[in-house]
Amino acid sequence: MRTTTLAATLLGAASAVPGLLGGVTGLVGGLTGALQGTLDKIDDQLNDVGVVGAVLLAELGQIKPTATPSSIKEVASIVKKVGGAKPTALLQSAVELVLNGLGPTSLEGVIQQYSAGSNSENNVNTREPAKVIFPSADADDVPYSITEEKLRAAIYIPDTFTYGKKPPVVLVPGTATKGGLCYEPNLAKLLPQEDYADPVWLNIPGWLLEEVPWNAEFVAYAINYISGITSQNVSVIALSQGNLDTQWAFTYWPSTRHVVSDYIAVSPDYHGSVLLNVLCPKLGLLSCPPAVSQQLYNAKFIEAFRRVGGASAYVPTTTVYSATDDVVQPQSGANASAYLQDERGVGVLNVELQKVCPLASPALVGTHESSLWGAPLQALIKDALTHDGPADISRIPDWNAECSKIAADGLNLEDVIGTTFAVPVAFAAMFLYPKRVTTEPALPSYVQ
Structure with a gap:
């Protein structure tokens, strides 16, 4: 049951960006096989969004920018395309921004x-x-x-x-x-x-x-x-x-x-936000x-x-x-x-x-x-x-x-790219952050 759930979770996350993360499917198969027979000995965090994040970040690390924006207008056009109230927006935004030269070439180690x-x-x-x-x-x-x-x-x-x-x-x-x-x-x-x-x-x-x-x-x-x-x-x-x-x-x-x-x-x-359910689905x-x-x-x-x-x-x-x-x-x-x-x-x-x-x-x-x-x-x-x-x-x-x-007076292309750059970094930090919870934390004692 746990293996099935993990695989389904990984595949579901991968399917959120068709055509961009196809390699996740192969990784999921290998990961599932490696876990077979040993799940009882493995920390619960393996059956976790953290694993999804690790797989996705590994895939993002293989994605190389296909373009470098040459104007603020071009950045605005790219950003406008990834905007919108869609459940997969967080993942799609990160991938699209990296592909378009608006994020770091590697999302590993961003916290440090x-x-x-x-x-x-x-x-x-x-x-x-x-x-x-x-x-x-x-x-x-x-x-x-x-x-x-x-x-x-x-x-x-x-x-x-x-x-x-x-x-x-x-x-x-x-x-x-x-x-x-x-x-x-x-x-x-x-x-x-x-x-x-x-x-x-x-x-x-x-x-x-x-x-x-x-x-x-x-x-x-x-x-x-x-x-x-x-x-x-x-x-x-x-x-x-x-x-x-x-x-x-x-x-x-x-x-x-x-x-x-x-x-x-x-x-x-x-x-709060309904879109964050993609990061905490259950x-x-x-x-x-x-x-x-x-x-x-x-x-x-x-x-x-x-x-x-x-x-x-x-x-x-x-x-x-x-x-x-x-x-x-x-x-x-x-x-x-x-x-x-x-x-x-x-x-x-x-x-x-x-x-x-x-x-x-x-x-x-x-x-x-x-x-x-x-x-x-x-x-x-x-x-x-x-x-x-x-x-x-x-x-x-x-x-x-x-x-x-298009942008505030005094800001140049580098500034606009730098502002947008924070989005895929934040996406990576959410998945790389080591402290995770499976239930929402209790409120402080001073809250009546």
Whole structure:
């Protein structure tokens, strides 16, 4: 039974991309034969999505790019083709991007390769905040379960940071990424050139694949730390799961709400995503990283997140998302996973790009990460950070002109490729991450 299930799982995963991973079939046959008669002695993880991932990554390692994009327009065209709300999108996107020269030639060892330098989790930040923020900054904050040394070391402060001469911005990455990998080719390049934003970013240990509440502790600490060493309020810009982390931080570390002026949420998944079922098709039999299990559509964590108030804004918030997101779905209308309520009356603008940009706009590339290099996001960030409350499209001088740009001013072909590059890396990291669960992790004890 176990052998049959494993083979079926591998073949099912391989069939998701017909014509591209035909070699998986042969590998499955050999793997199944090798397991026959010894399954009782083999760790349960062999009957697992991890094995599927290993096989697929081995196949991807054999795929060589057939082209190198020569223009941003060409990259946009490739990315637009792999976008869309399809169950196989995660796998198809990774394969297509690698084939088209928009990913590393090998996806093996990416966790080690992208864990140093601007992606390091071991940064030395010696400045002390103006007031005590650990073990808590406020009596209502829940206790941290992580040491202050580890929390502080995850904050990467670039050489461009002015320590309060400009308004600080904390950049929070998404699942299976690091801050440098996620933001250096886009926001971390553009924002230091402005007088309204001064970015730092987080490299959360475990690539944001550990439990979401654990990841949120790094966000809560970083907000209070950067505010404390600059004596300024901060803004937060987050991608994907980084938004669950940020809202969770606002919920259980209320001290953070008092020092955040603006929050821009890019491709958030406040309802989770139905597309992640391809990575966790059946918990209990198959496993996946903890944070992925908690982002399944209406997972127990998502239900708790919404029950305790995470689906409504705590600070002025601008959300930006695409109806054709290839990672988070649904992403359209009031039922969009990214749609944030404003029950506390702090001010919210929900921006579904397909509804606010003209139909043929180049900005409507529409994948999970493409907003990071798009001009509309930059315009919204500027408006939000230079006014009280969330962004307001009516204040932007020529919004349609921003929608008409293929990429934001100041970004080149290398930057657009670099932003897209993170997608297959994240895909590989999800499968290579060694800590996996077969059941969704329990909620922290402080959750009522």
